[in-house]
Amino acid sequence: MSTMTLLPVIDAAACCAPLTRDPLTQAQADDLARSLKAIADPARLRLISIIAASEGQEACVCDLTEPLNIGQPTVSHHLKVLTEAGFVTRSKRGTWAYFKLVPGALDSVARLLVTA
């Protein structure tokens, strides 16, 4: 596969004032929408919340597959989406893949939504 082609959340958020200050350009709207789409899914929100509640804000896929009632390939897919969007990072230790929250990523998005 190629290099990291996608939208780090932090970058999309660091540059701009809250969306309620000035009209967004098309490009800004595209970036923010991409970040929001990545978390606008029940399964991905639950994944984030479980990871966040885990020790070190890190969890292995084996801890995430069972409580969501969805298949392992689907969990893997959702984690990939979250990773490419910059909300979590992946690190493999042995056979296990651990996913960790990127500190400040969610906050960056939240800051853009806040009214002034």
Added chain:
Amino acid sequence: MSTMTLLPVIDAAACCAPLTRDPLTQAQADDLARSLKAIADPARLRLISIIAASEGQEACVCDLTEPLNIGQPTVSHHLKVLTEAGFVTRSKRGTWAYFKLVPGALDSVARLLVTA
């Protein structure tokens, strides 16, 4: 049509701790995902930002159709989505329809994302 069937944002947000505090239930995840989906679109984000930057945080459809480069029916559709999700309200004055930001609606969602 029936009564207000849909998800006021404020309700979805008022009840819960940030999603990084405890694992979300399926129902909580569904609610938050619905709110996020409503704003996870470039056109709708731009609509919100234009409305927010207008006097009284209120704008008429005629002011929204032109700057977005999308057709009037599409603008109308997006405004309906935002209205049903509780981010804006609609009030008709004469032939014109004015859409106004619901104070605190965006902030409610933002609060749920913050890593506190």
Added chain:
DNA sequence: GCAGAACATCGATGAATGTCAATATTCGAG
């Protein structure tokens, strides 16, 4: 090296979604 476990990728499928053109509705002016 081999078997099994953990995870990722692929291909397919059904559902949801953004957009448009055409049409309907509602309102003010005359």
Added chain:
DNA sequence: CTCGAATATTGACATTCATCGATGTTCTGC
């Protein structure tokens, strides 16, 4: 009441997306 302007609704279409089963890949233990 009629006409035109502003907005909403409808129906259609192409695209995206969540999910699954099957398969591939990579690591560990023996």
